[in-house]
Amino acid sequence: MKKIxxxxxxxxxxxxxxFEKTTNFTFEKFENAQMNGKTIVINAxxxxxxxxxxxxxxxxxxxxxxxxxxxxxxxxxxxxxIANALNIKFWTTIVVYKGQIEIVRKIGLTNKEEIYQxxxxxx
Numbered sequence: 844m845k846k847i848x849x850x851x852x853x854x855x856x857x858x859x860x861x862f863e864k865t866t867n868f869t870f871e872k873f874e875n876a877q878m879n880g881k882t883i884v885i886n887a888x889x890x891x892x893x894x895x896x897x898x899x900x901x902x903x904x905x906x907x908x909x910x911x912x913x914x915x916x917x918x919x920x921x922x923x924x925i926a927n928a929l930n931i932k933f934w935t936t937i938v939v940y941k942g943q944i945e946i947v948r949k950i951g952l953t954n955k956e957e958i959y960q961x962x963x964x965x966x
Contacts, residue, residue: 864888864899868917868925876913880942882965884912887919887926889934897953898935904955909962939965 888895919934939946
């Protein structure tokens with residue numbers, strides 16, 4: 844009985860850590876958005892990060908609420924060239940640009956209102 848209970852706990856916690864998120868960041872998309880003066884939101888994430896999973900749920904809503912914003916996501920551990928080019932050292936980092944100007948950079952936010960305020964700073 845203890846083994847079954849332990850297995851259920853492990854299975855549940857593993858599912859809670861993983862989430863569906865893809866890397867859609869390309870330097871071409873980023874540069875085009877910059878040249879067009881768009882508001883750009885970049886989010887660095889990691890597959891087994893609870894904070895990243897919380898941010899992801901907020902970004903799903905934000906994409907619908909901010910139609911004119913370019914949202915670019917990448918997995919921090921797999922795409923070191925993106926992290927290095929943008930000087931992003933930690934997953935959970937959110938960076939907002941307006942065109943070629945970096946407006947704000949924050950790490951670890953999971954509150955919808957705070958994340959929306961960051962996005963609005965670029966609009």
